[in-house]
Amino acid sequence: MNWENELTQKLGVTYPIIQAPMFGVTTPEMVAAASKAGCLGSLALADLNAEQCLELIKKTKQLTDKAFAVNIFVHEIPEVTDELREKYSKTKTFLEELAKQNQIEVNLPEINEIKVNSYHEQLDVIISENCKIVSFTFGNLDNQSIEKLKNNGTILIGTCTSVNEALILEQSGIDIICVQGIEAGGHRGSFTNENIPQIGGLSLLSQVRDSVKVPIIYAGGIYNARTILAAKTLGAEGFQIGSLLLNSEESALKDFEKERLKKLKEDEIILTKSFSGRYARGIKNTFIEAVENSDFILPYPYQNKLTGEFRKAARIQNNSEFVNLWIGQSIGKLSEESTTIILKNLIEEVDKN
Ligand SMILES: Cc1cc2nc3c(=O)[nH]c(=O)nc-3n(C[C@H](O)[C@H](O)[C@H](O)COP(=O)(O)O)c2cc1C
DSSP: OOOOSHHHHHHTOSSOEEEOOOTTTOOHHHHHHHHHTTSBOEEEEETOOHHHHHHHHHHHHHHOOSOOEEEEEOOOOOOOOHHHHHHHHHHHHHHHHHHHHTTOOOOOOOGGGOOOOOHHHHHHHHHHTTOOEEEEESSOOOHHHHHHHHHTTOEEEEEESSHHHHHHHHHTTOSEEEEEOTTOSEEOOOOSOSSOOOOOHHHHHHHHHHHOOSOEEEESSOOSHHHHHHHHHTTOSEEEEOGGGTTSTTOOOOHHHHHHHHTOOGGGEEEEOTTTSSOEEEEOOHHHHHHHTSSOOOOTTHHHHHHHHHHHHHHHTTOTTSSOOBOOSOOOOOOOSOHHHHHHHHHHHHHHO
């Protein structure tokens, strides 16, 4: 296949394949390993504070001299009302009880102890570190931020899960759109509606292609040559690979998490708001069942922050029933080889087709 296209030129890569940003899984080593395969690495910065972002960017720069994308969460921060305080307190009590019943020792934060970072503080670090590719999810950047980044020569990649979201991104001057099909592992990038659009990749990608002119990256369910070629036929110039890299050598997952992923059955994968307050795709477990059957789901990012301490404690105990294990719908063999090898094998498979 002739891989060269508008995206390879814009992103300065040999192959228009993007190692998906996966917060909690992606490491600077994974980003460097993707670059080594001639692909674009993406450093997941989620909603980390400026100092943490700086440390990760610097570490990645030490491992690769290639350009990589930094990925951030661009979301609204709900106001802390009396109603939210009350619900937070009840949810905290519910989770403490759940932890106790399952012999997990937790120390959950009070709402006043939670620090919610805004993406604006991340942008200053991103600009001062001269990161030239920024991808984002959960929303759209405000006009001022778009202008600031563009003045620094930054290429912007926004995530959509509907045609409407794609149009909003294009109209605000975003350079590249990442179309995320419902198959994708992890959080939905949806940002226009409480009820997320649950559109399959086939329908979504083709319709977004009909609606926007900017280059498109497709994310969701890509795991082999056939899925890449299908996405290409439907209008994608770039291919974002997430779940396929979950068990790779450079993944930050612990051994018990990788073992759980290896045993996964297809009917165990669901969309849930229970961990973070936003819909994400992952493996159904005891935590999800307990929270889904309760009234205790706070808006993002409060649910995320509150359950974060719970998950940390469960992770220390290697307890896969109480941690979030995100994965998409294409759950074939999860290789434990290096990200470089996994991506190179994929490229070779496409080239043989
Ligand atoms: C464990 C995990 C964490 C993720 N974290 C992020 C993230 O931090 N930022 C983001 O834009 N997308 C995130 N995603 C979504 C991926 O970037 C990508 O859209 C998705 O993995 C593609 O679908 P696939 O898993 O079927 O390959 C995550 C996905 C997974 C599986």
